[in-house]
Structures are given as structure tokens and as C-alpha cells.
Amino acid sequence: MKNILVPTDFSAQAHHAFEVALQLAQRTGGNVTLLHVLESLGDNSANFSSYGGPVNGAELPNSEGVPDGIFAIKLLEVTKQRMHALLAEAAQRAPGVAVHDAAGTADLDDAILRVVAERNIELVVMGTQEHDTMEQFFNSSTTQRMVRLAPCPVLAVKHQQAQFDVRNIVFPSDFTAETANAASELQQILALFPEAAVHLLHIGSSHDQQVLVHMQMFLQQHSLPNATTHIFDASSTTTGIEQFAQKVQADLIVLPTHARSGLSRLFHSSVAENVASSAFPPVLTFHLHAQGR
Incomplete structure (x- = not known):
């Protein structure tokens, strides 16, 4: 499990997964790939991230009256800034771990599976929200689909794991x-x-x-x-x-x-x-x- 993929929407849950992935990579001598996917850039609803929520912590441009193309460019710039912040954090938390970033526009499931195949990913670490039942936990949209579709193991993380x-x-x-x-x-x-x-x-x-x-x-x-x-x-x-x-x-x-x-x-x-x-x-x-x- 040396090649680890973390899909991120910059939410707290995704950050919990990122922290766990870094710790696992330190143990295995592996590397981490951070993936952010913007599923829709065709209109100003693109301020909703790959997990269906806003790009947490990012200051998005005001979409009112902004042409779609310009808004998309600004949103990609914000995404790039957020990714660079995570890379800088990784350098401090786990200086010996190589962390790569990947971003793009595509169907989220397809994008994750494509990166898994192209980069020989051996483990996907995903943040997932809390739910009232274990059934809902496993049926949680992207996480549930990756459990079913990913050819490699999937680690679902709900809470911060400092150690x-x-x-x-x-x-x-x-x-x-x-x-x-x-x-x-x-x-x-x-x-x-x-x-x-x-x-x-x-x-x-x-x-x-x-x-x-x-x-x-x-x-x-x-x-x-x-x-x-x-x-x-x-x-x-x-x-x-x-x-x-x-x-x-x-x-x-x-x-x-x-x-x-x-x-x-x-x-x-x-x-x-x-x-x-x-x-x-x-x-x-x-x-x-x-x-x-």
C-alpha cells in the first residue's frame, strides 16, 4: 500500500483522510496523490465541489454577473491555491513523503478510477461524513461507489486521527x-x-x-x-x-x-x-x- 490516493474537496472530512494517508505513507515509505475534481464548470454552480458541497475554506469569486468561462478560471485558481496549501502542510507534517497533486474536470467516479489505473494506486483513502446508521455510512455516495468499483482497497475515515x-x-x-x-x-x-x-x-x-x-x-x-x-x-x-x-x-x-x-x-x-x-x-x-x- 505504497501508492495512496486521497480525493479531496477541501472539507474537514477530506482533511482527516489526508492526515491518515500521510501517516500510512510514512509507515510504508510510500507516496500520496491528492485529487480534486470539479464535476461541473459549465455554469456558476461550479462552486460546489466533487463531494457535493462548497469548496470549504476557499474564497470563491462572486458568481453574480460573471461569465461562466471567467468564473471557471477563477475557481480553478482557487483550487490550485488550496492544493498548494495542502502540499505545504504535507511538507511540514511528513517531510519524507512525496505528495503529488492532480486536478481536473470530469465525472468524479471516472476520475478516481482513471488515476487509480494510471498511477498504480494501491489504496484509496476517503473522508466520509457521519451518518445515523452503518447502512447509510456504506451507502454514502462516492465512498460507497468506490467500495464497489475500486480495484484496490478503500479506507473510509470519518474522524480526525491525530495519531x-x-x-x-x-x-x-x-x-x-x-x-x-x-x-x-x-x-x-x-x-x-x-x-x-x-x-x-x-x-x-x-x-x-x-x-x-x-x-x-x-x-x-x-x-x-x-x-x-x-x-x-x-x-x-x-x-x-x-x-x-x-x-x-x-x-x-x-x-x-x-x-x-x-x-x-x-x-x-x-x-x-x-x-x-x-x-x-x-x-x-x-x-x-x-x-x-
Whole structure:
């Protein structure tokens, strides 16, 4: 995960993602690409950024009575200034990390996927807003689409992580044979945070002997020295993950996904109950078939 992409709209959420990306790049000896996309420059509504909100913190030109072309030029100038400010901040925060900027006009999803392909991006770090339910969190516009479409892992960050030091990882799963493909991705995370404890989590009844067998097999087949198994009973899968993450003070949730749905099978059916997303740590998702990164 050395080549990291951070799409930014200069919002607080995007800045949280940027800070985490810099810290990860320091650990991996990698680099960061900052991408800002203006999806519409055809009229003066272009003062709304790639995430659907105003370009936060930028002093936009007054659009009233300004021709579209001139407004677009001024907006691009403001964007350039904001990008330069982030580059300067990166030089102070992480002087050894190479940070590149990219900006343009395109469909946001297409632009992100194009940069992922062209620059061999291995991780996309995205800021996302808080929501009342975990279901809404995963269905949050751009983040949800990238979870589904990006060929590389996606790390969603909701809160500021001044010190992204992962000590407790929650790995929710049904621990079927398919889950075994996720072990290599989990081990890559542990290579970055070797002291982290891994909590293998199944939401369900502790009397499910088959799940117990699958969890023990997973432990035996993969080198996870700091891993423990947990079966947590809850009224719903999302509620169980939320409660368990709070219980162990999780710093990261690692969640295998399926390319078709963008979500783990854990979330295929009844994800209805509200959960307090403010307690959720960053969530790393990756496709089960996307190994070797």
C-alpha cells in the first residue's frame, strides 16, 4: 500500500483522510496523490465541489454577473491555491513523503478510477461524513461507489486521527472458506502495525458449533499471533459490530467485500437498525478477489 490516493474537496472530512494517508505513507515509505475534481464548470454552480458541497475554506469569486468561462478560471485558481496549501502542510507534517497533486474536470467516479489505473494506486483513502446508521455510512455516495468499483482497497475515515496508531483491529466475518482469501490483506495491515491485536468477530449465537470450527481453522491456517476469536450475540449484525468495536476500543475495522454489491455478505439482508456511527473507527474494505496488493 505504497501508492495512496486521497480525493479531496477541501472539507474537514477530506482533511482527516489526508492526515491518515500521510501517516500510512510514512509507515510504508510510500507516496500520496491528492485529487480534486470539479464535476461541473459549465455554469456558476461550479462552486460546489466533487463531494457535493462548497469548496470549504476557499474564497470563491462572486458568481453574480460573471461569465461562466471567467468564473471557471477563477475557481480553478482557487483550487490550485488550496492544493498548494495542502502540499505545504504535507511538507511540514511528513517531510519524507512525496505528495503529488492532480486536478481536473470530469465525472468524479471516472476520475478516481482513471488515476487509480494510471498511477498504480494501491489504496484509496476517503473522508466520509457521519451518518445515523452503518447502512447509510456504506451507502454514502462516492465512498460507497468506490467500495464497489475500486480495484484496490478503500479506507473510509470519518474522524480526525491525530495519531493513526492501530492497536485493535476488528475483523467481522462469517468465516466460510471464502474468507480465507482475506488473510493476506489482514497480514499486510499487521506488517504495518505488528503490535496490533486482531479480534476475529462473528455476530451470532455462541452455540453455533460450525462457526466455532471455521474460526479455529482460520486461526490455524494463517499466521495471526495476536488474534483472538469472538462470537457476539446482538439484535443485528450492524448493532453487534458497533457494540463490539466500542467494547474493544477498535482502531480499525477490516471488512472483505464483494465486487458486485460492494458489501460483505454480512450486510446482504436486514441492515435496518440505527447505530451510532460516531464510535466507528476507520473502515478498510477490499475485494476478496483483489489479492497481492
